[in-house]
Amino acid sequence: MRKLRKAEKKGYAILELLFYVAFFSVLTLTVVSALLSMSKTFKETSRQAEILRGSAILERISSEIRQASAIDSISTTNLQLNQDNAGVISIAEFSLAGTDLEFRRDGGLVGDLNPPNLLVSALNFTQITTAAGQAVKISISVVSVNDPAGRTFDFYDTITLRGSY
Numbered sequence: 521m522r523k524l525r526k527a528e529k530k531g532y533a534i535l536e537l538l539f540y541v542a543f544f545s546v547l548t549l550t551v552v553s554a555l556l557s558m559s560k561t562f563k564e565t566s567r568q569a570e571i572l573r574g575s576a577i578l579e580r581i582s583s584e585i586r587q588a589s590a591i592d593s594i595s596t597t598n599l600q601l602n603q604d605n606a607g608v609i610s611i612a613e614f615s616l617a618g619t620d621l622e623f624r625r626d627g628g629l630v631g632d633l634n635p636p637n638l639l640v641s642a643l644n645f646t647q648i649t650t651a652a653g654q655a656v657k658i659s660i661s662v663v664s665v666n667d668p669a670g671r672t673f674d675f676y677d678t679i680t681l682r683g684s685y
Contacts, residue, residue: 567664570638571673574662577621577633577640578675584612584623585656585679591647599645599656601681616643621660637665641672648678655680 581599588601597616602609613624619639620632634640642661647654657678663670 563666567667570635570664570666571662573635573638574660574673574675577662578658578660578677580623580633581614581658582677582679584614586682588612588681590681591654591656594645594647594656596645597643614645616640634662639663639665653680 584601584603585599587603587605589604590602592600592602592611594600598614600611600613603612610626611624613622614633615622615624619634619641621634621640621643623630623633639662640660641663642659644657644659646657648657655678657676659674659676661672661674663672
């Protein structure tokens with residue numbers, strides 16, 4: 521009889537081993553699935569943060585326009601502003617060069633306003649002149665190089681020149 525009990529114990533050990541292997545397999549699949557989901561979510565959040573830098577570009581342009589006293593020249597992809605700061609006149613210029621938005625001050629390149637992983641796909645400056653003053657309407661479209669879907673995001677703003685109010 522004792523031999524029979526030993527044989528029964530061996531059978532239970534194999535069943536227990538199969539149960540634990542199945543349990544750890546399910547647990548491992550659950551953890552790996554959660555990690556993949558978190559990784560995907562992190563990448564999408566990073567892409568959205570890159571796209572939000574487009575609003576920072578628009579804010580920088582808006583800030584320079586608010587400080588301007590006059591528009592020197594304006595075209596669809598180029599804006600040149602005359603700024604008078606306490607008697608010191610300077611020229612601020614924004615222009616689209618390929619997919620980079622360049623910012624120049626007094627003819628010298630200050631730098632690109634968009635980071636390398638954010639491309640400016642479209643830029644449009646429109647002058648608005650009324651009896652009350654001048655304003656500039658801006659529309660900018662950006663796309664992240666890290667976005668496999670290639671989604672384009674648009675930002676808009678209308679800014680009144682300082683000398684106009």
